[in-house]
Amino acid sequence: MALKESEAIVLRTYPLRESDLLVTLFTRLEGKVKGVARAAMKSRRRFGGALEPLTYVRAFYDGRERQELARLDSCEVIESPLATEVGYPRAAALAHVAELLDELMPDREASDAVFRLSLAVLQELRGARVWMPLTYFELWMTRLMGFLPEFSECIVCGCALDGSRAFYHALADGLVCIDDKRIASSELSSESRKIAAQMLRSRVSEFAGIDWPKAVAADLRKFLLQILERHIEKKLVTAAMLEKIGS
16 A cells, blocks of 8 residues: 655654554644554664654655554654754643644544644744744634634623623633623733734734833733633643743
8 A cells, every 4th residue: 555645743752662653643644643663762763763753754754554553654844843043942842732733633634724834833932932823823713613702792691792891610611791701710812912912913924023021912822721621621731831841
């Protein structure tokens, strides 16, 4: 059987037996694919440094129908995150992207929109500034998964929220007005709602020159993370890692 060939992003690797690796790839051709890379810890010719998490590769694999694990034959590096310095903030941000893709994307279901989003965000994560690309990625993943609610109206009474205060609750979808907010709700500022609206109309590269410390749109990221964690029904490990990063 001929090998399949696809651009892919390496999400995770785990040791398997003496020198094999269990690899999770997000491929452009088939979405998330899990496979075994035989002797990957010994074969520099076939894999080299291509299996580092978030490496953008060209993967060659044999994935038969109804076969749970593909056989990963080889990978060629297209772009590696290790090409530039990886400090803690960048490492945590890259891990967050990988975790979200792994948790949200179903097996063997291609999404060119998510693949293109991931590549664009990884381009912006080549430096030390992480908060803008992370905000953009969380927002668009929430939208592309079909989880993002309307920002413009209260989900309870339907009144317009433009220019008004808006609130959200960890156990409920959507935004509500001040009259319908529940106990223990949090506020999503009008500034962050404007940022979200702009991001949904623009490429991530258009925000590259903006000074974006951790405080900018922090409430938006909290809102998005609550939505994502509620839908995957677990806490994201990398969210706690990101909390440790300073401004």
